[in-house]
């Protein structure tokens with residue numbers, strides 16, 4: 001049986017890294033039927049929309065997508081194609097496994113953190129009040145009447161909105177993930193000492209949900225303390241669950257700890273729909289150069305295989321990628337920073353090397 005998967009090549013370096021991931025996924029022997037769809041600049045050029053209806057319909061139908069990074073054209077009317085995609089499909093959880101593999105250029109070893117970021121709320125609510133507008137004047141009045149506080153008249157305001165429902169489903173997601181992947185601990189990240197009614201609500205809900213998962217350890221940490229601890233001893237963390245804004249920063253920080261954007265995979269998930277995509281963007285300046293690292297995209301493919309229940313194939317592919325990294329003979333430029341005249345290869349040659357490992361492993 002072939003799995004129906006929506007394939008979105010994306011923009012910039014997207015088509016190159018997506019092709020590399022598609023090739024290694026097919027080399028595992030798992031059969032796919034790729035439903036090609038477009039988003040971003042290429043979609044705008046071909047179909048006059050950055051997020052065509054067909055793309056959304058395809059993902060809704062197949063429930064699984066592998067997506068390359070996309071460029072949000074300036075003046076498209078969207079703040080971000082990715083935000084629009086996540087809102088349309090209610091992909092409320094962003095999952096970022098951050099793991100070091102031997103051979104990766106990082107000062108840290110044995111890091112294995114999973115960042116679970118809420119995707120829909122918080123300061124990304126999109127509800128904003130512009131300085132000097134009538135709406136802002138009404139808001140200033142309301143704040144003054146209801147709280148007695150005076151906000152400076154020359155202020156702009158962006159609302160941080162955190163709901164009980166949104167908090168409950170993301171914390172539950174983190175615990176369910178921890179249970180399914182034999183993780184030991186979930187840590188809720190917040191700034192509840194200052195933002196009592198938004199982060200405070202998130203923390204209260206997290207504590208309540210944790211009671212239903214007595215098999216998994218739970219603790220919480222203030223986000224600034226977390227930053228300090230992460231750069232000192234990241235190995236002490238397991239699964240982190242965070243509201244949207246902190247999740248944005250901390251997932252980048254953790255990607256940096258384990259080797260950078262070229263090796264950081266990810267997924268955006270709803271209740272029954274998942275879009276697998278790397279952390280990095282479309283890096284337009286490298287378009288068509290066969291230069292960038294496809295490993296983040298390939299590891300997103302490993303996540304896809306696990307999601308489909310193809311555990312053995314996922315393990316084989318992850319092992320093949322790890323071996324290529326460890327050998328260091330067929331890796332891209334970003335894996336050998338600060339080494340003059342380092343021996344590096346291009347995007348498609350990394351895929352060739354991973355496929356060779358897969359073939360060798362099936363022959364033994």
Ligand code: NAD
Pocket residue numbers: 017068069070071072082261262277278279280281282283284285292293294296334
């Ligand atoms: P970017 O991640 O595209 O690139 C930043 C830099 O990181 C690159 O110049 C390159 O040096 C390095 N880099 C990124 N991916 C790499 C890889 N696979 N291998 C080696 N090096 C890599 O970030 P940006 O320049 O801020 O954004 C460019 C475009 O991508 C923007 O239009 C942005 O909106 C979009 N974007 C899309 C997504 C997505 O689709 N998920 C995510 C982030 C940014």
